Amino acid sequence: MKCLEFFPVVVTALPEDEDHAPLLVDPAAARIVRAWDIAEGDTILASFPDHHHGDAVRTQLTAYRNLGRLPRSDYFNDQYQAHPKPYDRTCQCGSCDNLADCTEAVVNLGDDNPWDVCDPWPATDLALIVPA
Numbered sequence: 001m002k003c004l005e006f007f008p009v010v011v012t013a014l015p016e017d018e019d020h021a022p023l024l025v026d027p028a029a030a031r032i033v034r035a036w037d038i039a040e041g042d043t044i045l046a047s048f049p050d051h052h053h054g055d056a057v058r059t060q061l062t063a064y065r066n067l068g069r070l071p072r073s074d075y076f077n078d079q080y081q082a083h084p085k086p087y088d089r090t091c092q093c094g095s096c097d098n099l100a101d102c103t104e105a106v107v108n109l110g111d112d113n114p115w116d117v118c119d120p121w122p123a124t125d126l127a128l129i130v131p132a
Contacts, residue, residue: 014075021078025130033129035107035121041132042082044109046073048126073128076114082129083110093117 014027025043038044048071087108089100095117099106105123113119121127 019077023079025079027130029130030128031131032126034123035109035125035127036105036123038082038084038107038109038121038127038129039132040083043079043130043132044076044082044127045079045130046075046128047121048072048128049074075128078114079130080113081132082119083112084108085110087118087120091118096120 014023023045025045027045030045032048085108087099087106088096089106091097093111095115096108099120099122102122106120107123109119109121111118
């Protein structure tokens, strides 16, 4: 039996401007998941940068009425597929170094993305994906 989790965030309309590539997947299939639930081949569409991760989530959930507005999806310029691999805090790619001091679990969604560097996320952060 899987327990449902509700997230205090807003998924905004897909951006339709010159900075964003057209979607190659059906957005009706999109789901909000935690980074630790992203699997091989899932297409990553957006993050929720104003939604804090880790222990801060519990505090935010009890106080989100005071935020003024719910965190909104921030679409990446290009959607990309996840190819998870182990996170290495000692990796010198620059992206991994940004989270080297993170006190919670970190997942690496791979380095086969538009930036050609590792893609580490705090494991409890939220992402908008289309499952593979």
